[in-house]
Amino acid sequence: MAGFLALDQVDLALLGALSEHPRAGDLELSRLTDVARATVASRLRRMGEAGVIADWDPTIDVAAAGFEVQAFVTLEISQGALDEVADHLRDIPQVLSASVTTGSGDVLCQVATRSHPELQATLVRIDQSSSVVRSTSVMVLSVLVEPRVLPLLASADPAPSRRAPAYRG
Structure with missing residues (x-):
């Protein structure tokens, strides 16, 4: 199936860390996911260019802003x-x-x-x-399940990792 970006375990880990820590920079995401900083930067750029990461806007709760x-x-x-x-x-x-x-x-x-x-x-x-x-x-009386994406992504068979195997000398 063409036209989509296959996500692997590293991508999913980065998206999960970014979801939990939306203000984290590349260095912090690198630490959280145990992935090299350059890999974090290139993966985020690739997912951004492919539209997987649609924007960097904050999530706004309209009810908390007075629109209940x-x-x-x-x-x-x-x-x-x-x-x-x-x-x-x-x-x-x-x-x-x-x-x-x-x-x-x-x-x-x-x-x-x-x-x-x-x-x-x-x-x-x-x-x-x-x-x-x-x-x-x-x-709407109440929200039963908040908007979410990560469980869907995690449920799919991930693409094989593009991460280079660790050097074992």
């Missing part, structure tokens, strides 16, 4: 109106994400607001697009 009212909104949209709906959703700051889906809905949005009246206003604003045929929303 959260919901998922499923949109049914007019045929061929995906670009128009995407532009409309990008103009609404309360829309955290929007994904094209299969099933009865066409788009699934995650929204966050400070209050129920603001959520209602956001839902009305989403529905103001002439391309939105119907929307259905469900409130």
Whole structure:
């Protein structure tokens, strides 16, 4: 399967250490993973260039920032109106994400607001697009499993390590 970067145990160890210590530099990651500093730097650069490490932004908890009212909104949209709906959703700051889906809905949005009246206003604003045929929303009561990636990566068969074998003289 082309188009993806096969991750080995060293990559997974670096991603795990980086996840646990997001402010760690190459030297600290080297110490944490028992991998040479130059290897750390080249692996992080390679994973960054391949898009495996998508960004270096901090993870922001919107609830802790005052946006405790959260919901998922499923949109049914007019045929061929995906670009128009995407532009409309990008103009609404309360829309955290929007994904094209299969099933009865066409788009699934995650929204966050400070209050129920603001959520209602956001839902009305989403529905103001002439391309939105119907929307259905469900409130988030609590988060059962936090967003995560490392268990998925660790569950896959890792690629063979590209780490040079230790010299044993």
